[in-house]
Amino acid sequence: MMPALFLPARRRALLNAGLLLVLGVLGFAPLAQAQQSLNIICSVQAEWCSMVQTVFARTTGIKVNLVQKGSGEALAQLMAEKANPKTDLWFGGTGDPHLQAAELDLTVAWQSPSLPQLHDWAQQQARQSGYRTVGIYSGPLGFGYNTELIARKKLEVPKSWADLLKPQYKGEIQVANPASSGTAYTMIATLVQLMGEDKAFAYMKALHANISQYPRSGTGPIKNVARGETAVSISFVHDGPGEAMQGFPVRTITPAEGTGAEIGSMSIIKGARNPEAAKRFYEWALTAPAQQIAAATRQFQLPSNRSAQVDPRVPDFKTIRFIAYDYARYGRSAERKRLIERWEKEVGSLPR
Numbered sequence: 001m002m003p004a005l006f007l008p009a010r011r012r013a014l015l016n017a018g019l020l021l022v023l024g025v026l027g028f029a030p031l032a033q034a035q036q037s038l039n040i041i042c043s044v045q046a047e048w049c050s051m052v053q054t055v056f057a058r059t060t061g062i063k064v065n066l067v068q069k070g071s072g073e074a075l076a077q078l079m080a081e082k083a084n085p086k087t088d089l090w091f092g093g094t095g096d097p098h099l100q101a102a103e104l105d106l107t108v109a110w111q112s113p114s115l116p117q118l119h120d121w122a123q124q125q126a127r128q129s130g131y132r133t134v135g136i137y138s139g140p141l142g143f144g145y146n147t148e149l150i151a152r153k154k155l156e157v158p159k160s161w162a163d164l165l166k167p168q169y170k171g172e173i174q175v176a177n178p179a180s181s182g183t184a185y186t187m188i189a190t191l192v193q194l195m196g197e198d199k200a201f202a203y204m205k206a207l208h209a210n211i212s213q214y215p216r217s218g219t220g221p222i223k224n225v226a227r228g229e230t231a232v233s234i235s236f237v238h239d240g241p242g243e244a245m246q247g248f249p250v251r252t253i254t255p256a257e258g259t260g261a262e263i264g265s266m267s268i269i270k271g272a273r274n275p276e277a278a279k280r281f282y283e284w285a286l287t288a289p290a291q292q293i294a295a296a297t298r299q300f301q302l303p304s305n306r307s308a309q310v311d312p313r314v315p316d317f318k319t320i321r322f323i324a325y326d327y328a329r330y331g332r333s334a335e336r337k338r339l340i341e342r343w344e345k346e347v348g349s350l351p352r
Contacts, residue, residue: 037063038277039086041078043071043093043182044264045219045242047297052091055293056284062277070217071097071182078106078269088272089281094182094218095125095135096189098265099331102132107267110279114286114305122304125263128328136285137264137294137301139238140320141186142254144222149231149249158232160256161191161203169210174221175234176214177348178340182262183218187234188339189330190260193323204347211352226250236262241313242298254315260325261317264301 038056042049046068053064069077071093078087078101090098090107101107109131115123122135143158150157155172158164164173178184191200212230215221221233222240226248240252266285268278284290291303295311302314329335 035061035063036274036277037065038274038281039088039272040064040066040281041074041087041090042066042068043074043091044294045239045297045299048092048294048299051293051297052285052290055290056281060280060284062280064281070176070180072178072180072185073216075101079104082106082271085269085271085273087269088274088278089269090267091281091285092136092264092266094186095133095263095265095327096185096331096336097182098133098267099125099129099327100333100336101267102129103331103333106270107132108270108272108275110268110282112283112286114283117288117306118286118304119302119306121263125265125327128331133265133267134282134286135263135304136266136291137303138261138317139236139264139301140254140261140315140317140322141183141190141259142235142237142252144225144233144235144237144240144243144250144252146225146228146231147249147251149228153231155231157251157253158255159253161194162257164210164232164234165203165206166210169232171210171212172231173207173210173234174213174215174224174230174232175211176218176220177216178343179348180216181218183236184214184234185336185340186236186260186262188343190323190325192339193260193325193330194258201342201346204343205350208347208350208352214348222250236301237315238300238302241300245298252315254320256321258321258323260323263327 049066049068053066057064074090074093075097111131121138125135145157155168176184178188191203219239222235224230225233226243237252237254240250243250268282272278288305288308291305291308294301300311300314
């Protein structure tokens with residue numbers, strides 16, 4: 001495990017400022033105790049991972065060894081380590097792979113006493129997994145777009161899934177690779193539920209002609225939008241405001257036909273070497289102050305704790321048309337494997 005995440009100077013400044021906010025305003029105080037350690041895979045953005053690592057370590061005295069991975073890659077690592085786990089806890093990332101980890105007996109049940117404090121969707125995630133995972137945030141899938149590129153290239157702002165098939169977007173769209181990205185798998189599952197499976201795959205084949213590349217990370221496409229490398233991304237829309245706060249010309253929109261949402265989750269690993277430290281982190285991460293760390297690092301998902309202060313830049317769920325996403329079905333390992341294999345065979349293998 002990497003001992004820490006190393007960030008550029010600008011991001012370190014943000015981290016330090018946010019850390020003061022979290023430790024001061026939110027009322028955390030360091031606790032002295034014998035040194036323990038905790039090994040975490042973190043599947044949220046780097047600034048959030050770093051802040052969680054630092055704040056928990058400073059408030060508990062527990063040394064946190066943390067590595068950042070996308071949720072698809074995190075699941076693959078846990079499967080590879082099953083006989084000899086090196087990870088204690090998996091924090092964040094789309095909920096489908098967490099449900100798959102539960103089904104594959106990679107995680108342990110832990111019914112937190114804090115569950116009644118969480119939104120219904122977070123409690124449902126826990127129940128569906130036999131309490132082997134829990135929802136810690138939620139965020140809708142949609143599109144990011146670069147306002148300057150859209151204007152310069154005289155493109156329309158895409159408002160629907162159908163819009164993305166227009167010839168004007170040829171080579172102008174990016175979405176992550178579903179084999180490594182939970183974001184992209186959420187897109188597949190959303191389209192299958194919205195259109196029916198065969199129509200969804202016909203749609204993705206047609207969309208392929210407009211895709212410039214499939215980055216490994218789910219946040220890669222919207223970061224490339226922000227930096228002017230592509231005009232449009234299929235992304236979680238809560239990733240947009242953080243890029244805009246850095247001065248990038250990014251806006252987001254959700255498709256008119258309807259969309260899905262991730263339930264970012266957290267799981268304790270079966271066979272963890274530091275189970276008590278993992279449970280302590282788990283309980284801490286479900287508190288309102290710990291969940292408010294996200295906004296302090298420019299991450300704008302909806303926190304699962306009902307008492308957590310919601311930043312005004314968090315997407316307003318009341319204004320978004322959501323499908324009735326079947327988290328139980330699309331969280332099954334066999335279904336994920338089947339859909340990703342079909343995507344690789346029918347879509348990912350196509351020439352561009």
